[in-house]
Amino acid sequence: MKRFLVLASLTVLLLSIRPVVAQTAPTTGQVRIQEAWQQVYKEVPDLPLENQYVNRETGKVDPNNTLVSHLIRYHYFIKGRPVSLRLDWKYTLADFLGINEPMRADGYPGSDNLRKNPFESDRAIIQKLNRKQRDALIQALVNVFTRRSSQ
Numbered sequence: 001m002k003r004f005l006v007l008a009s010l011t012v013l014l015l016s017i018r019p020v021v022a023q024t025a026p027t028t029g030q031v032r033i034q035e036a037w038q039q040v041y042k043e044v045p046d047l048p049l050e051n052q053y054v055n056r057e058t059g060k061v062d063p064n065n066t067l068v069s070h071l072i073r074y075h076y077f078i079k080g081r082p083v084s085l086r087l088d089w090k091y092t093l094a095d096f097l098g099i100n101e102p103m104r105a106d107g108y109p110g111s112d113n114l115r116k117n118p119f120e121s122d123r124a125i126i127q128k129l130n131r132k133q134r135d136a137l138i139q140a141l142v143n144v145f146t147r148r149s150s151q
Helices: 002-022 033-043 067-078 086-097 119-128 131-150
Strands: none
Touching (some): 067 119
16 A cells, blocks of 8 residues: 555656646757747748737736747647657647647646637637648748758
């Protein structure tokens, strides 16, 4: 019984440490994940910014909370998918389209720090994109995360 309690305690400890490690914003090559969304918008300028959300703490609009920043954070931090592989970005867009893994509003990026959860709006925008726009978005994401690491 004592061995079980020790193992259970270690498991709980390890599981509680993992989210902290996942939120430490690693770099991929030389691109910081928090800054990559800006480069994506440079490559695909017709994508909606969707940065009108109000920060819960400051009460001000947070211009850095964009559709693409939510997409990147969902892809990397929530799903744990590699950022340099096209197929993984396609899986993420398939999540948004409702044809791959189910998404949860309560764990979506921005749900904890914005007054209005951007989950439904972001999904609706991704669903409105046509195939050419989705392909351009995926290509821009792959470019941003592979360009610098290959230089």
